[in-house]
Amino acid sequence: MTGAGENAFETLRVERREDRVVVELHRPRARNAINGTMIAELHEVCARIEADPLPLLLIGHGNVFAGGADISELRERGREEALAGINSRLFERLHRLRVPTVAAVDGWALGGGAELSYACDIRIATPAAVFAQPEPGLGIIAGAGACWRLKELVGASVAKQVLLGGYRLDAEAALRHGLVAEIVPAEELGERAHALIDRMAASSALALRMTKMVLDADGPHPLADDLTQAVLFETADKHDRMTRFLERKKR
Template sequence: MDEDFETLRVERREDRTVVELYRPEARNAINARMIAELHRVCAELEEVPRPLLLTGHGTVFAGGADIAELRERGRDEALAGINSRLFERLHRLRAPTVAAIDGWALGGGAELSYACDIRIATPEAVFAQPEPGLGIIAGAGACWRLKELVGVSVAKQVLLGGMRLDAEAALRHGLVARIVPSEELRESAHALLDRMAASSATALRMTKMVLDADGPHPLADDLTQAVLFESADKHERMTRFLERKKR
């Protein structure tokens, strides 16, 4: 286990890398430090491609982005695509990626899981995109990746209607590959990676390259978010959210 990380627990094996999101005090919320550390992991996997298993510490995958940080971001930060560029980098890793999700995958946490190739969940898993309630869009991939994963109708129900996808709904709509008990989650994810390891690593990488197609994203997401990040409505909504958390 690599101790040179603050927000991640990273285990490097010969045929895979295992990353655990680790901010137990904040439900593994994604902050700037975690983004930077995930970039470091991506850089390693770009240099030496290995399958990646991504999971969360405890009984939550990731409770969204850090709202206190988001509240202070403005147009320039939105155009920089702080989260979206990382998730796109993760999506473009040459070796397969698997997200093992237990509990909440909210906002940016859900978008992080969408960027992975395959998702496995426990019965307690829940995917949701609460961003419009905070005055912004789900600007790190949900507005286009979710549509590709579950279809336009379901994506609009989640993004516009605030619908949460529990594990059964996520399985029914193809967002997750299977549901397994919480105590079997990592074992099941490793079993999937074991099957991948039995295949040609080059063939897997080439298959993934052919499957993935380019689009106008994430530029469109970043431009839209840049407008919203400057709005008073966004700041007021996030302030109310943070004040409720203090009570």
């Protein structure tokens, strides 16, 4: 990934900046549907971020985030492909990145596209955003995280309405149920998403990483809180930031 953009990908437009990685899903003729090539290329992006951790911003090309998985490929998958967890392994890898991840959603986030957004830490949306899981109508389940991740994000009742009842969450419903952090005008989506990354970049990278680690741990974890804080309390970054804060307060 380069500062000016990366042209080695077929289904993505990737830009590595000094303090973030920006990934645009780019299959305009297929509404940015997630196919095998995109899965492989997103794995490559994850590998690079794992090697050089920077916050990640995911956005869709045009006025759609991702119109689901590529049905022509999905139709040909069988038991072995399901057990391999082609999509779910990627989304879990994305979710477990050590850096904050943001999905900026305009238009449709369907099926696997919705599940991709659920795997991110924070979502912001335009008024046109719609999250939906049409998989049962195709004879399958939402098998890449929605059946459990959506419940964690919006609660069991709303998740069942979406997954069983076929309800769609428009932007207002997504905001009301906490799935998205804010609704922004479509023309400001990129700017507002970058402003969110700016706030993250101003914080301690190690503190954000360890906060995410504790947040994502299973069950209550006061010991994890204490151990994590013990590490951070010994860092020069913590001392410098608090010194600057106290000096500003004296003015």
